Amino acid sequence: MSLDKATVAKIAHLARIKVPDSDLEQLAGELSTIMTWVEMLGEVDTQGIEPMTSVVAANLRRRPDAVTDGGYPEKVVANATDATENFFSVPKVVE
Amino acid sequence: MTKLTHLTMADALAGLAAKEFTAVELTQAHLDAMAATKELNAYIIETPDAALKQAADADARYAKGGQRALDGLPLGIKDLFCTEGVQTTAASHILDGFVPPYESTVTTQLFRDGAVMLGKLNLDEFAMGSANITSHYGPVISPWSPKDAAGNFTRKLVPGGSSGGSAAAVAARLALGATGTDTGGSIRQPASFVGIVGIKPTYGRCSRWGIVAFASSLDQAGPMTRTVKDAALMLRSMAGYDPKDSTSIDVPVPDYAAALTGDIRGLRVGIPKEYRVDGMPAEIERLWQQGIEWLKAAGATPVEISLPHTKYALPAYYIVAPAEASSNLARYDGVRFGLRVEGKDLKEMYENTRAEGFGAEVKRRIMIGTYVLSAGYYDAYYLKAQKVRARIAEDFTKAYEQCDVILTPTAPSAAFGIGEKMDDPIAMYLNDVFTVPANLAGLPGLSVPAGLSGEGLPLGLQVLGRPFDEATVLKVGHVIEQAAGPQPLPPLVS
Numbered sequence: 375m376s377l378d379k380a381t382v383a384k385i386a387h388l389a390r391i392k393v394p395d396s397d398l399e400q401l402a403g404e405l406s407t408i409m410t411w412v413e414m415l416g417e418v419d420t421q422g423i424e425p426m427t428s429v430v431a432a433n434l435r436r437r438p439d440a441v442t443d444g445g446y447p448e449k450v451v452a453n454a455t456d457a458t459e460n461f462f463s464v465p466k467v468v469e
Numbered sequence: 470m471t472k473l474t475h476l477t478m479a480d481a482l483a484g485l486a487a488k489e490f491t492a493v494e495l496t497q498a499h500l501d502a503m504a505a506t507k508e509l510n511a512y513i514i515e516t517p518d519a520a521l522k523q524a525a526d527a528d529a530r531y532a533k534g535g536q537r538a539l540d541g542l543p544l545g546i547k548d549l550f551c552t553e554g555v556q557t558t559a560a561s562h563i564l565d566g567f568v569p570p571y572e573s574t575v576t577t578q579l580f581r582d583g584a585v586m587l588g589k590l591n592l593d594e595f596a597m598g599s600a601n602i603t604s605h606y607g608p609v610i611s612p613w614s615p616k617d618a619a620g621n622f623t624r625k626l627v628p629g630g631s632s633g634g635s636a637a638a639v640a641a642r643l644a645l646g647a648t649g650t651d652t653g654g655s656i657r658q659p660a661s662f663v664g665i666v667g668i669k670p671t672y673g674r675c676s677r678w679g680i681v682a683f684a685s686s687l688d689q690a691g692p693m694t695r696t697v698k699d700a701a702l703m704l705r706s707m708a709g710y711d712p713k714d715s716t717s718i719d720v721p722v723p724d725y726a727a728a729l730t731g732d733i734r735g736l737r738v739g740i741p742k743e744y745r746v747d748g749m750p751a752e753i754e755r756l757w758q759q760g761i762e763w764l765k766a767a768g769a770t771p772v773e774i775s776l777p778h779t780k781y782a783l784p785a786y787y788i789v790a791p792a793e794a795s796s797n798l799a800r801y802d803g804v805r806f807g808l809r810v811e812g813k814d815l816k817e818m819y820e821n822t823r824a825e826g827f828g829a830e831v832k833r834r835i836m837i838g839t840y841v842l843s844a845g846y847y848d849a850y851y852l853k854a855q856k857v858r859a860r861i862a863e864d865f866t867k868a869y870e871q872c873d874v875i876l877t878p879t880a881p882s883a884a885f886g887i888g889e890k891m892d893d894p895i896a897m898y899l900n901d902v903f904t905v906p907a908n909l910a911g912l913p914g915l916s917v918p919a920g921l922s923g924e925g926l927p928l929g930l931q932v933l934g935r936p937f938d939e940a941t942v943l944k945v946g947h948v949i950e951q952a953a954g955p956q957p958l959p960p961l962v963s
Contacts, residue, residue: 385843389839390823391827392821392824393824405837407895408787411895415784417781418778418856420859425856427855453568455803456809465815
């Protein structure tokens with residue numbers, strides 16, 4: 375599968391990574407090489423095979439629905455660039 | 470007397486218990502060795518003060534006779550494990566300044582058992598790589614790299630990756646052992662490249678809690694040590710059920726060291742014919758044959774087995790792992806931790822932060838992952854890869870009806886030079902051709918040094934086992950280790 379520049383630009387946008395236009399061509403080449411290589415999976419007969427989503431038992435353990443942790447907001451925001459009154463602050467979103 | 474830095478963990482424990490030296494002396498010897506070998510770039514950050522404090526605490530326990538399983542043993546911690554109050558980078562610019570307010574479960578257990586942390590070890594950025602060349606903190610140099618008479622490197626060899634700092638530190642005697650993580654071979658391949666032992670346990674054996682996530686259905690922590698017995702000792706501390714990791718399995722952790730009996734009579738050793746890949750160097754083939762002969766001589770029975778979907782493991786991995794990575798790495802957005810690069814609005818702040826914070830290989834994988842999970846391609850790529858993964862796992866289930874363990878080479882070559890294999894990402898990915906299947910199937914796998922290449926570089930053999938049968942894997946690895954005999958020291962170690 376060959377990826378063109380427009381597709382790479384779209385993926386970069388979805389991944390929220392700024393990619394300068396000048397880099398799109400090379401990146402398209404690299405990603406195309408990988409996507410062409412993985413095409414060989416098409417040779418495998420997977421008729422009736424369930425996709426493997428986990429290597430461990432499918433049933434997750436249950437536990438009582440109780441609060442077992444928390445109560446330290448200052449620790450939670452300790453690594454934030456911009457924490458005001460124990461909130462994570464971001465550039466203004468709503469005008 | 471053997472230099473303190475050259476002791477095995479088992480011998481160091483005996484020496485500490487016999488009061489031949491103190492934990493502070495043992496730790497200081499390692500700190501001195503680290504100071505003298507900065508050129509390897511094995512550690513991202515050293516924590517000498519905390520290490521000496523932990524060592525003094527261990528000495529106090531020895532004085533009272535109440536020592537713990539790993540008491541006073543100086544270890545290196547891969548900088549993918551969150552350590553409370555100590556910078557954790559995952560070797561990425563995007564985690565600049567991140568100081569975890571919590572401790573990973575694995576390191577918590579190592580410290581519970583008395584281990585001393587010397588510092589945080591270099592790795593490929595977010596553990597994505599097979600040569601430790603993608604680190605924001607620069608490449609790690611293998612202690613096997615040759616030097617000229619003036620002391621300058623004539624060729625800088627990679628230590629393998631992603632746990633390259635762990636591998637280099639253990640081989641260069643800058644730690645008695647180290648933690649590693651293995652998503653596609655990141656413990657076993659570097660162990661093979663520098664001539665040490667590394668085991669990736671069964672998925673679910675060690676808690677992933679507090680380990681920076683790469684691909685959650687594949688990631689597993691394990692020990693990297695200089696002997697199989699040391700791996701057994703260290704794994705016992707690292708392993709165990711953890712309610713904080715929903716994929717952690719609640720099964721007892723055996724005394725792995727007790728399993729190293731040398732008795733493998735009657736054990737059936739599977740030799741997968743599909744691992745004889747085209748273009749495999751003759752010396753790797755010879756090493757493999759030698760391994761088969763050693764196990765036969767010890768009373769095991771080689772059995773030819775078939776793992777028909779082997780060639781599809783790498784391409785399946787390079788869909789599943791990037792897909793999970795693209796999701797896991799979505800959290801690095803400049804809001805809650807690490808780097809923030811401002812923009813004109815929130816979206817541009819995200820895009821700028823991630824463009825500057827991630828390196829080229831990480832970006833490539835995030836984008837592959839984003840693509841295979843995007844509308845219109847999910848079924849064709851991601852779902853297909855998960856179905857192929859099921860067939861690969863099924864291959865192993867069938868194979869284990871005929872055999873108890875599987876023997877393969879660890880990697881298709883010895884270590885290569887920094888700067889080689891860099892142009893083509895797929896050539897780099899092929900390093901993991903023999904190790905990736907065990908991650909996809911969740912099986913335990915060990916790499917053990919088995920000899921040297923024609924160039925005089927270490928080569929490892931891989932032993933794979935049944936789920937949760939690390940004990941047998943270690944037992945077989947121990948037999949190979951004994952048969953191979955003492956291995957030479959890296960040239961940079963005296």
